[in-house]
Amino acid sequence: MARRVSIKDVAERAGVSWKTVSNVVNERPVVRPETRERVLAAIEELGYVPNQVGRELRGGPTGSLALVVPELQNPYFARLAERMQAAARARGRTVSVEVSLHSAATERAHISGRSSRPVDAVVISPSALTAEDLRDRTSGPPVVLLGEMLLAAPDIVHVAIDNVASAAEVVRHLVAAGHRRLLFLGADEGRRSTGADRLVGLRLASTEAGLDEDPALIRHVSDWTREGGRDEIAAALAEGLDFDAVVAGNDLLAIGALIALLDAGRRVPEDVAVVGWDDLVEAAWTRPALTTVAPDLDALVAAALDAALAAPAEREGVERVIAHRLVERGTTR
Template identity: 70%
Template sequence: MARRVSIKDVAQRAGVSWKTVSNVVNERPVVRAETRDRVLAAIDELGYVPNALGRDLRGGPTRTLSLVVPELQNPYFARLAERMQSAARERGWTVSVEVSLHSPETELAHVRGLVRRPVDAVVISPSALDPSVLPHREGGPRLVLLGELLPASREVTHVVIDNAASAADVVRHLVAEGRSRLLFLGAESAVRSTATDRLAGFRAAVRFAELHPDQQLQREAPGWTREAGRDALLAVLEDGLRFDAVIGGNDLLALGALHALQERGLRVPEDVAVVGWDDIAESAWSRPGLTTIAPDLDALVDAALDAALAEDGAGTERIVAHRLVVRGSSSAGA
């Protein structure tokens, strides 16, 4: 295994002291622009990450990990952060919750460890990260991906529910309820992600049920929010397309669609059934209650922490359980 690049290596390459490198990494305004540029160039050339700096200066691990999520407006991520904080504390670790705001630069900085406060591990639910950077990641904190993006490196662990299988569960439930024209909101076709896996599972299950999928009933959404779900559903109605069930890529999309249906005088579930993912608290309180896929969040957090705190850093794909929670939005008898 190659020796980890140290702060002294960077200092030697840039022709400065290690304290100057520390000042640059920690963004202290005491370094001239020319010197800063030289240090940053050396960091980039050598593939140095500040996690090594933390160990150099303090002589040991930080016992801190970062949980990086795209936003906290989505209740799923807020609940994930709370569970992660609590479970990590029981293991004697501290969690720093960071919000990327869907910025690829911010997510990349955390993945590479190029942040102000060094940590020993990063657990990230990326929304904008280019997966091609993962095989070229040199050193840095241990990395665990949640939900999004297939890891392209054997050093990265991926913790996720089986998105394709859960989509098939949704389709089977709707078919059993007599639905045959299924609308999927939140379709994506770019890099492999939660959305693409759920869409793939949906398509396979629809074909298996011999429902003859209609591409016009697989709609993208500008975001996975209530507003996006409402707007996407209204657009489908304006196009005059016929459907008797809506599957939202997450609960927020589904709840927005539910609101739009009721706004237009359609009955749920009598006219249209609605299903989502994540089992956020709001889903149990909507009227009617929202049928949803509930991930085993405790198992997901435990698997992520096991991987983040493991000494060997070996990458695997860890799939945690899920269940379909049937409520009134898809079954009149629920």
């Protein structure tokens, strides 16, 4: 029988002390980011599972779930965490909110059961995971994906709105208002993702409306933040691009785009319309107020909990589509 990997083995592989490994495992904020990444990589490579986790897992269900999100600076994830906590509490469960900070090693640790807190299931909105990470895992709790679709293993449920259909609805709304030159902010191609699906919907509805595609209007943004939206639209304006609407991958990008347009003296929506996704609270407080696609967040949380708490025989890797609606406000005519 193979010897169990110890904390000292991880420390030796990572070139740190066992106390540093303990600090990483217990998520104490005293370890430098580069050291934390090195330790997490060693944990993953060796397949180390902390003894405490092993003991508690052998003790049966914990009554606790983990919600793993990439960050809490995006208000969408903060609101999601609150709704998940409240809905789980109503079912007699607790939820630990874990922040991956866009670390692939941290996200892999959670889906493989190598986090410091044992849980009955993991609900994760991934930002760094790959489809291979999901298919290659050999152990770990049940996993439910939110948002990104990674073409995962057959036992993993994916819960999201219909990104293709919602993007097509946005395009039809803009075309009906007379817009013909649509700039898409947040494009993603080459893999299945939120940005890629929304781009598919935009292209389908644009073709349906007889709009010509200009590759210069398909804009990739590395960070879906206010700053990312502002900077990309400022660059597009500096290039002299002709566009009369911005379709932004989320509300943060849309708010940044709105700021860049107003700073440049463009009237919204008379000169350029703007639409986002998520219906953040601040979307109703921008001036003009932001038109956005609102997911049914309560339905999304309920579907995620249903899948996470289902019996193994009832857990099938399927896509659960949640309703959405287009909230029309002042940034579109």
